[in-house]
Amino acid sequence: MADTTDGEAEVREAIAEMEAPFPEVGERFHELIMDSGPGLTPRTWYGMPAYAKDGKVVCFFNAEKGYMSFALTEDANLSVNEDASHQLIEASWYFTELDDATEEKLSEIVRKAVT
Structure with missing residues (x-):
């Protein structure tokens, strides 16, 4: 496993390679994840920006076909x-930009996901 510095560089490189306008959105999202998930280690996972806790990837993102x-x-x-009234678990989300409401929701998801 790469150290945090190498992982940070790999993640930023993967973000930079995304099609426009997603490098800018990806950078903002990367910062949001790092701020919302203390203790997460950035790395790439199958070429995508990903974040690990205790060596295991807990979340990742990608941009393609006009959405992230x-x-x-x-x-x-x-x-x-x-809502535990059903067996379906939300585990994936799609978005095209990071407005305040989207950032707030994603930050909440990251915080809960790493607890």
Whole structure:
């Protein structure tokens, strides 16, 4: 596993390679994830920006086909959905830009996912 510095560089390189306008959105999202998930280690995972806790990837994002996707892995706290009345677990989200409401929701998801 790469150290945090190498992982940071890998993540920023993967973000820079995204199609416009996603490098800018990706940089903002990277900062949001790092601020919302203390203890997360940035790295790439299958070429995508990803974030690990205790060596296991808990979330990642990617940009393609006009939108950005963000997902949790099985190593995240998957109880982000407060409605436990069904068996479906929200684990992936799509967006095209980071407005205040989207940033707030994604920050909340990251905080819960790493607890």
